[in-house]
Amino acid sequence: MTSIITCSHVDLGYDGHVIVKDLNMKIEQGAYVSVIGQNGSGKSTFIKTLLGLVRPVSGKIQRSLSGKGIGYLPQQTEMQKNFPATALEVVLSGFLSRKQRRPFYTKKEKSTAMEQLEKLGIPELFKTCYRELSGGQQQRVLLARALCATDQLLVLDEPVTGLDPGAAKELYLLLKELNKNEGIAILMVSHDLSNALKDADEILHIRHEDYFFGSVSEYCRSEHFREMNGGAVHGIV
Numbered sequence: 001m002t003s004i005i006t007c008s009h010v011d012l013g014y015d016g017h018v019i020v021k022d023l024n025m026k027i028e029q030g031a032y033v034s035v036i037g038q039n040g041s042g043k044s045t046f047i048k049t050l051l052g053l054v055r056p057v058s059g060k061i062q063r064s065l066s067g068k069g070i071g072y073l074p075q076q077t078e079m080q081k082n083f084p085a086t087a088l089e090v091v092l093s094g095f096l097s098r099k100q101r102r103p104f105y106t107k108k109e110k111s112t113a114m115e116q117l118e119k120l121g122i123p124e125l126f127k128t129c130y131r132e133l134s135g136g137q138q139q140r141v142l143l144a145r146a147l148c149a150t151d152q153l154l155v156l157d158e159p160v161t162g163l164d165p166g167a168a169k170e171l172y173l174l175l176k177e178l179n180k181n182e183g184i185a186i187l188m189v190s191h192d193l194s195n196a197l198k199d200a201d202e203i204l205h206i207r208h209e210d211y212f213f214g215s216v217s218e219y220c221r222s223e224h225f226r227e228m229n230g231g232a233v234h235g236i237v
């Protein structure tokens with residue numbers, strides 16, 4: 001297996017203040033990794049550091065992504081939910097980093113954006129204003145946008161927040177299909193432990209003092225899992 005991300009002895013934090021110490025983990029090609037942990041433990045900090053938005057306090061992060069980069073689906077803010085653009089324009093913005101100073105999108109970029117909307121089952125919504133879409137439809141548009149930026153690694157920060165259970169289930173199913181059928185690696189921050197255990201291959205559990213990284217079956221035997229699962233060893237799987 002080839003690693004697309006390797007963290008070696010990484011201290012995560014801000015301005016020299018360490019939040020997660022000596023993190024060692026790898027994301028293999030086509031892996032599905034769920035990142036869990038209590039509020040404020042450092043999950044988003046980890047994601048931002050992987051994306052290069054925050055510098056690690058120390059240690060090394062090696063990214064071996066061929067061609068395209070990382071596709072990112074951030075936590076949505078109220079302002080983003082009211083974004084005044086069409087669904088297609090939002091998807092196309094996934095090409096912004098490669099467009100650089102070019103003032104237009106190419107035909108190829110437009111057809112790829114439409115293909116992503118089709119893949120996610122909402123091609124008919126391309127002209128609809130983003131703020132008029134349901135929460136589930138908005139997440140699909142953002143997923144299509146992230147897929148324009150990558151064919152190797154999708155990073156998602158709590159993507160089902162605010163969705164009803166049906167829409168959340170559909171989004172999880174889509175992610176599982178993208179992972180299985182297209183071989184796209186998934187790294188997802190989630191508060192949904194039962195889904196993480198069902199869909200992921202590996203778990204990264206971040207705590208204030210330490211972390212766990214390993215397969216789901218190893219995790220279910222760990223003390224980290226017992227703590228997360230309220231003391232029960234076999235409650236969820």
Ligand SMILES: Nc1ncnc2c1ncn2[C@@H]1O[C@H](COP(=O)(O)OP(=O)(O)OP(=O)(O)O)[C@@H](O)[C@H]1O
Nearest residue numbers: 013014015019037038039040041042043044045046
């Ligand atoms: N820009 C920043 N500068 C300094 N400290 C920060 C910054 N962003 C977050 N922190 C601190 O880092 C710690 C980890 O925050 P982070 O957002 O990574 O946690 P989280 O696990 O994603 O939490 P949640 O589940 O609530 O989203 C918190 O104590 C937070 O206050």
